[in-house]
Amino acid sequence: MVVNSVHWFRKGLRLHDNPALQEALNGADTVRCVYILDPWFAGSANVGINRWRFLLESLEDLDSSLRKLDSRLFVVRGQPANVFPSLFKEWNVTRLTFEYDSEPYGKERDGAIIKMAQEFGVETIVRNSHTLYNLDRIVEMNNGSPPLTFKRFQALVNRLELPMKPLPTITQEQMSSCRTKIADNHDEHYSVPSLEELGFKTQGLDPAVWKGGESEALERLNKHLDRKAWVASFERARINMCSLIASPTGLSPYLRFGCLSCRVFYYNLRELYMKLRKHCSPPLSLFGQLLWREFFYAAGTNNPNFDRMEGNPICVQIPWDHNPEALAKWAEGSTGFPWIDAIMTQLRQEGWIHHLARHAVACFLTRGDLWISWESGMRVFEELLLDADWSVNAGSWMWLSCSAFFQQFFHCYCPVGFGRRTDPSGDYIRRYIPKLKDYPNRYIYEPWRAPESVQKAANCIVGVDYPKPMINHAEGSRLNIERMKQVYQQLSHYRGLSEQVKNIVIYNKNLGSRSEDSSDRKKSTSPVLIKGPMWPRHLMVGYSGRVQWGEVLSNNATDLCSPLRTVSLWFALLNTSHDHGLVSFHIV
Template sequence: MSQKCHRVIHWFRKGLRLHDNPALIEACKDASELYPVFVLDPWFVTNSNVGANRWRFLAQTLDDLDKQLKLLKLRLFVVRGNPETELEKLCKKWKITKLTYEVDTEPYAVARDERVGKTMEDLGVSVIPCVSHTLYDVHSIVKINGGKAPLTYQSFQTAASRLGPPPQALPAPTLQDLPGCRNLASDAHGKEFEIPSLTELRVCESDLGPNLYPGGETEALDRMERHLKKVNWICSFEKPKTEPNSLLPSTTVLSPYLKFGCLSARLFYHKIINVYKGKKHSQPPVSLIGQVLWREFYYTVAAVTPNFDKMEGNPVCKQIPWQENADHLNAWKQGRTGYPFIDAVMTQLRQEGWIHHLARHAVACFLTRGDLWVSWEEGQKEFEKLLLDADWSLNAGNWMWLSASAFFHQYFRVYSPVAFGKKTDPNGDFIRKYIPVLKKFPAKFIFEPWKAPASMQQAAGCIIGKDYPKPIVDHDVVRQKNIQKMAAAYAKSKSSTSETNKNGHKELSSKKRQSDDVGDGPSKKKKKS
């Protein structure tokens, strides 16, 4: 056994877990003292676009992480302040010689980590970053793809397959991995390093929805294992066939845990592969493995695409002349569009912090090319605020897809805000739950309450235009106009023809484009939301 000689900080950012955390394993090596640190930047608390439900999820996750670390006779040190400044102070205070962390490919993180690296070099602290938030080092996929991002799921799969299976997940460290490491859990460090309270995070109790998806690695692993026991469901899973408006989630709802790194994508991937062994099962892109690969696809493209979360200056994004309409945008945000299915989804999002991926498709299409012609950037901001699983790469990629700005180019396929919800919830139970003012409407009219006779509205206790809004647009009219606008925008793009051919989408006749109102989703080749 080598002599313990390093005082180490393991810097938790994402990767808020002990299992499959190679950077944490590196921190344990030759550690005489180990300080697990999370830096809470007060700027984010006061200025960032984070809603109450996600702050609660983070606080619960940090609390769970602290409890897991205490089983190793360690503790989590939550530091308040600018990451570069605070890490420099701690390295000097604790005489740190090694810093480890999980690689983050988002632009802000890349720039931050470069600055931290320079500071650590000046201090003589060795830095060990490790890849574990994604299945692969996404830059290796770009390299194998000829130095450019794969812009289709198929080209991504081809590149990734050349790397072989993702690495196996590593087990969590144990006390045996820390022989001779000083016990810091019992040290009296005062309140300065405590887990943040909701009050400190400026979260008002009244802003919180039901705590349906508690944060933390413990819950993530339990939730994963509960789903893995449903072998037939795992093997037959096809995401387009799941229900966007079921009263209980028809998917795993593991996305928030993957976003925060409470659950390792590599562990989840290999667990699914083990379930598949010797059995007939669905295939990507619609299978459960396919959803993990969608996540990897967006991470890969986002890592090397400038301005990935914007339209302007984004080389993969169509330049479309969206219009500003504050009234329409606010109606969409508040679930007051007059289309009950759309409004119910947005209400669920605001209350619970999670909505089904097909529900995301429907409300995103409605806001952008389908009905309201508002920029996808505005929808991206609202999802970033409200979703528990708001992930920079996936959020931007999905919004570009649904607005037909990138990746998906069948702009003539539009989600119906009426027919789509009816397909899986003909009685309107989802609407009755999230828009209770409509709960007494008969199924025949609950998706289109403005069509109900006045006497029926009165009997239901809900007058349309007074107690619940009339539709803010006529879908049948604006859909046709917006398809024409999309066609014009595509015609101005020099690359539209090559991109369409590259993505394998066949042009349809003008007549077909004008009539393709979708009740069951665009195509089977969908992205993970």
């Protein structure tokens, strides 16, 4: 039987440690490596030009590596559901391979493609290599729900075997056993497009600080590991002026796009640590950083609403303000706080900022100063940040806004003091906000405090050449801490209430009956949230998009009253004693 394989690249843009690609080659007569690019998606505001440039450079590097093996990358325009039927027919495909995607959207997409492939008689092989561990196994070990604390996640990981060792890089010998049919017109139809072809204006675009591709990733990894003393003593919290600038050994975008295998990184670190016998323990070590990545992947794998507040069972429902004007000032680096503006300028220009710089601007936008939803900040990062990953990006924003994972809301990053401690001379600000370059160190973080004579001497008048602070930080942060305190007091109230609940009695007003028997209660797998003002005496329960009589999933009071846990029953408390003809649950 002739085996015609197609390997579908998505993430995992590499030839080293690529088990799904290895499966495509095994026993195949022909193989084609495909990347499906949706031209419409290129015009989306959710992905900025730096991210697109990094992706296209990664595809060009992958294509170059494949050509050295007498193959090539076929970049196909369209959407997977529309592209594959024609490819299956045209190339007589019998086998499709791709890397496992743990995120809900990816799982839904891949499920549809697998079903389609079956209809065409195409075998599908999926292999995991984007994460160190099998996330479904971690969820299973945690009784079917993702671990929501890093400590619990570590405990589960410690019970697992070491991650699978990475596979070797694809060789010429492997590729020579199966042909890639290449025609003269393939460059015309299947080449990697340019930014201009995708509709981007490149005039005035700064040179890339981060060059995309597997070749660059492996070169950076070698440089990274050559810094043995630094790697062995790495602690995440350390930061200074030099660490704020993009490093030639930085790896995060390469891990995000799969240009670098996380397993290759893990085992290289492990080997180095064993040689040096002196290293930090997670979560501060570099290995700990890989674990945080896995933690957020696990938290989001079965939660399609992980990237939003509404319908997200692990996210605290905080009444954020809606302020598009303030959001725009933050996103454009025009807040009037030089430390914040320098960070956002670097992000927009280069596509990367230090993780503690991310903490500073995220806190400023959300609970620290502006009281704007983390969802808005997450979308800006998704557009601008090279290493923005659906799970990690959303999880980090929930964490930094104290919406999940982290509740120390009283700790805020000062937009003046934090920067000053990090870079007392203000060189970072002068680099990214040249308008302020002539300000003396004393005023570089607070130019509005400079006397008029100093502002004139620096050729930068606050309120004219550089904006005034958009908010009084001391007052704003104090107010927001009080707001957050009220939110968590309310949560604490309902947790305390849950401990008092002994039983739930069902009242059916229309039928005039009362039932305490749960033997005939039906179960639903699609509970929905019914919103309403809060009052701790009446519960209204909905399932499958509507309220149903006398049905309850659980009489476990802890489940009912814990907004921070994935629960079998969602509910809303009403501010009225009337049940409006619906099922009413009274706490007794």
